[in-house]
Amino acid sequence: MNENDHHHHHHVVHNVDSPLDEKHIGDVESGRSLDFQQGGRPRPVQSDLLNRSLSARQVQMIAIGGTIGTGLFLGTGKSLATGGPASVLIAYLIVGAIVFMTMLSLGEMAAFIPVAGSFCTFAGRFVDDAFGFALTWNYWFNDAVSTASDLVALQLILQYWTDNFPGWALSLIFWVVLIAANIITVRAYGELEYWLSLLKVITIIIFIIIGIVVNCGGNTSHHYIGGENWRLPGAPFVGGIGGFASVFVTASFAYGGTESIAITAGETKDPTRNMPKVVKNVFWRILLFYILSVLLIGLNVPYTYPGLNTKTTRTSPFTIVFQMVGSHVAGSFINAVIMTSVLSAGNHALFAGTRLMYTLAKEGHAPAVFGKLNRNRVPWVAVLFTSLIAGLCFGASFIGAGQLWSWLQNIVGVSNQLSWIAIGITSIRFRKALALQGKTHLLPFKNWTYPVGPYLCVILNSFLVLVQGWSCFSPKFNGVDFVSYYIELPIMLVMYVAWKLIKRTKIVKLAEMDLETDVYTADEKKPKQKGAVGRLRSIAAWFI
Numbered sequence: 001m002n003e004n005d006h007h008h009h010h011h012v013v014h015n016v017d018s019p020l021d022e023k024h025i026g027d028v029e030s031g032r033s034l035d036f037q038q039g040g041r042p043r044p045v046q047s048d049l050l051n052r053s054l055s056a057r058q059v060q061m062i063a064i065g066g067t068i069g070t071g072l073f074l075g076t077g078k079s080l081a082t083g084g085p086a087s088v089l090i091a092y093l094i095v096g097a098i099v100f101m102t103m104l105s106l107g108e109m110a111a112f113i114p115v116a117g118s119f120c121t122f123a124g125r126f127v128d129d130a131f132g133f134a135l136t137w138n139y140w141f142n143d144a145v146s147t148a149s150d151l152v153a154l155q156l157i158l159q160y161w162t163d164n165f166p167g168w169a170l171s172l173i174f175w176v177v178l179i180a181a182n183i184i185t186v187r188a189y190g191e192l193e194y195w196l197s198l199l200k201v202i203t204i205i206i207f208i209i210i211g212i213v214v215n216c217g218g219n220t221s222h223h224y225i226g227g228e229n230w231r232l233p234g235a236p237f238v239g240g241i242g243g244f245a246s247v248f249v250t251a252s253f254a255y256g257g258t259e260s261i262a263i264t265a266g267e268t269k270d271p272t273r274n275m276p277k278v279v280k281n282v283f284w285r286i287l288l289f290y291i292l293s294v295l296l297i298g299l300n301v302p303y304t305y306p307g308l309n310t311k312t313t314r315t316s317p318f319t320i321v322f323q324m325v326g327s328h329v330a331g332s333f334i335n336a337v338i339m340t341s342v343l344s345a346g347n348h349a350l351f352a353g354t355r356l357m358y359t360l361a362k363e364g365h366a367p368a369v370f371g372k373l374n375r376n377r378v379p380w381v382a383v384l385f386t387s388l389i390a391g392l393c394f395g396a397s398f399i400g401a402g403q404l405w406s407w408l409q410n411i412v413g414v415s416n417q418l419s420w421i422a423i424g425i426t427s428i429r430f431r432k433a434l435a436l437q438g439k440t441h442l443l444p445f446k447n448w449t450y451p452v453g454p455y456l457c458v459i460l461n462s463f464l465v466l467v468q469g470w471s472c473f474s475p476k477f478n479g480v481d482f483v484s485y486y487i488e489l490p491i492m493l494v495m496y497v498a499w500k501l502i503k504r505t506k507i508v509k510l511a512e513m514d515l516e517t518d519v520y521t522a523d524e525k526k527p528k529q530k531g532a533v534g535r536l537r538s539i540a541a542w543f544i
Contacts, residue, residue, distance in 0.1 A: 058190045062348075063261040063278050064285050065197025068204070069345025070153040071254025072290060073338045075409065076297050077317045081309035082471070083247035085229060085298030086236030091244070092294045095251040096286040098460055099258050101453040102420045103282045105427035106259055111275035111445040113518045119259060119423050120356065124363075125514060126429045128507045130500040133365050134492050135422050136356055142415035143353030144389035146256070149408035150346030151175055151393035155401040156314040157342065160335045167401055171393045174343065178350050179387045183380050196344035203318075203337045204289050210330075211296030211321055220326040229302045238303055245470035249485065252464070253413035254290065257345075258282055259423065260352055271520055272444040279445075293318075300324065314402050350386060357382035410484040414468075417461045418488060424457035433513040442519075465489070 079088045106119055115121050120139060124132020154174055155167030217224045230236045237244060261278055297317040301308075307315040316338055322330040358379040361371035374380045395404055431450055434440045447453060469485035472478045499505065 058194050059261070059274060059278065060281060061194050061197045061201075062190070063281055064289075065193075065200045065344075068197075068200045068289060068341060069257070069348075070150055070342050071250070071256065071409075072293060073316050073318055073341065074153055074156060074314050074405075075250045075254045076294060077301075077308040077314055077320075078406065078409075079247045079250040080297060080301060080303050080317060081305075082239055083243040084235045084238030084303050087238065087244045087247045088251075088294055089291075089298055091247040091251045092254075092290055094460075095248060095255055095464075096290060098420060098457055099255045100283055100286060101449055101457050102423050103258060103279050104447040104449055105454050105457065106423050107275050107279035108443060108445055108447040108450075109427065109430055111272050112443055112520070113515075114271035114275070114520050115518050119419070119426065120359070122426045122430070123422050126426050126433065126508060128500070129503065129505040130496050131422070133499045134496040135419065136360055136365060137495055138415055138488065138492050139419055140353055140356040140360065140386070141389070142256070142412055142419070143349045143356065144386050145392070145408055145412050145415070146349035147178070147346050147353065147386070147390035148392040149405055149412060150342050150349065151178075151390065152401050152405045152408060153314075153342045154339065156405060157316070157335060157339050160315065160319060161332070168394050174346070175387065175391065175393065178343075178346055178390075179383060181347060182350050182354060182383045182387075183374070183378055193344060193348065196340060199337060200341045200344075201289075203334065203341075204293060207318055207321065207334070208288075208292055208296060210325060211293075211300055214321055214324045215296070215299050219324040225300060227299065229299060232302055232304065235303055236298075239471070240474075242471040242474045245468045248464050248468045249410050249413035249417075251413075252416045253409045255286070256412060256416035257348065259416075259419060260348075276445045297321070310402055314405065346390075350383070350390065353386040354379060354382045357386055407480065407484040410481070411488065414465060414485060414488045417465050418492060421458050421461045421465075424454040424461070427454040428458075429508075429510070429513075433510040433515060436510045437513070437515060439515055 076088065079091070083091070109122050110118060113122070120132055120136035122132075123135045151171040151174060154170050158165060158167065158170055215225045219225070239246075261282075300321050301317045305315070305317075305320060308317070316335070318338065319331050319335050322334045357366065357370050360366035361368055361379075361382070370382045370385065371379060372381045392408070393404075427447070428451070431440070431447075431454075434443070449456075469482060472481035472485060
């Protein structure tokens with residue numbers, strides 16, 4: 001324990017884990033106190049005194065909009081150019097289905113045991129401490145690199161207006177802004193994310209309406225587009241199997257962050273009731289925002305459009321569609337919105353990364369120095385270290401921002417897929433242990449796809465991780481791309497094995513699995529409605 005910790009044994013995690021409400025700092029002694037027992041392995045004891053200060057309104061909105069960022073706004077353009085309209089649509093559908101199944105598994109665990117570390121904690125508890133260790137580091141790295149990729153994306157978006165402004169300067173300015181925002185105070189984080197998310201959601205809705213209008217003839221050339229772009233030479237599948245496979249990693253990058261909303265589960269009021277709601281939201285978000293947007297982009301923007309995918313630029317297909325209406329102002333407006341959303345995504349990632357780094361330090365998986373808090377109880381060392389990695393974005397000017405962004409995107413995409421595989425594995429172990437200990441009936445929210453869902457998740461994701469790098473072998477081998485697709489695998493394996501050997505961790509036995517600690521019990525139960533009305537209501541509740 002370091003010097004600023006010794007006055008109270010329960011370190012106040014509350015603030016890092018639920019930073020949205022600083023009024024209650026003094027009166028909430030929360031967090032997981034670590035009890036070093038046999039073999040010096042930290043084990044979380046008493047917990048769940050987290051002050052559940054996030055309102056459902058904020059959680060729902062952050063869940064809907066918090067993860068909509070560069071992947072959807074810029075990534076779709078790149079995928080369209082490399083894979084063509086049909087590939088993009090199919091990839092987004094498949095990855096969307098995987099994400100939904102993953103979220104069901106995660107929601108089931110998070111509603112039962114709402115701890116702040118979410119699936120990284122579950123991986124350690126239900127599978128193996130070393131597995132949790134490797135996964136949390138992987139996820140932290142994911143967040144740090146996401147922040148970097150968002151800062152690089154800013155340069156790409158700026159090019160819509162001007163080429164004269166030095167890109168690195170822009171990244172630098174916002175890099176400093178993000179660090180400042182995360183170090184000084186976290187009070188505004190929730191509200192800020194709420195409004196930014198709302199802006200993104202409204203923009204996408206407007207985009208969908210405009211997309212339909214443009215397609216039906218409300219564009220500058222005044223003709224009905226229909227399915228023309230699917231009939232271009234080479235479309236709808238551009239680049240064959242390689243092109244098709246490469247779109248998956250972009251789709252995984254775009255959907256990434258969906259699982260992070262379960263990290264917020266530790267901070268919602270009444271998680272058993274809110275978690276299922278959040279998961280249902282994910283279903284609609286995937287369908288409406290991702291699938292519909294991708295469909296409209298594929299219909300309206302030809303894959304040959306200049307500037308979709310070059311070494312230096314990336315024009316967002318969203319901007320292109322708004323331009324088609326014939327107003328340059330609309331193009332500028334959406335470009336500005338994309339800029340703020342990229343910023344909010346970067347903010348989201350840095351914030352999550354910092355929190356994970358702190359958790360790593362507290363659980364003895366990282367040097368204790370990362371757990372240091374400043375006056376406002378912000379883990380400033382963690383913020384700085386995470387931002388340091390995010391400083392990768394300044395390499396952009398040497399390599400070309402578009403190129404660098406693609407590499408960062410591949411790394412993050414694969415890292416997301418690894419997290420999804422981990423959630424699947426964890427979920428299977430969790431359910432088996434519940435069944436063995438006869439506790440399955442206690443689940444407040446059941447994953448109705450079990451056992452098919454989690455297994456499919458693991459199999460499909462593993463398949464994608466291996467296959468999507470196809471494009472770096474054909475037509476000719478590309479070393480750098482190859483590294484960006486596969487670097488994560490050996491790193492994660494080495495971390496797992498090393499921690500296992502050094503700390504001698506064992507795979508948790510099903511019978512010994514701890515399914516008691518941190519189980520959330522609601523204060524008051526609302527009586528359920530009986531009869532046909534009740535049944536109808538519960539079916540309706542599923543979709544709303």
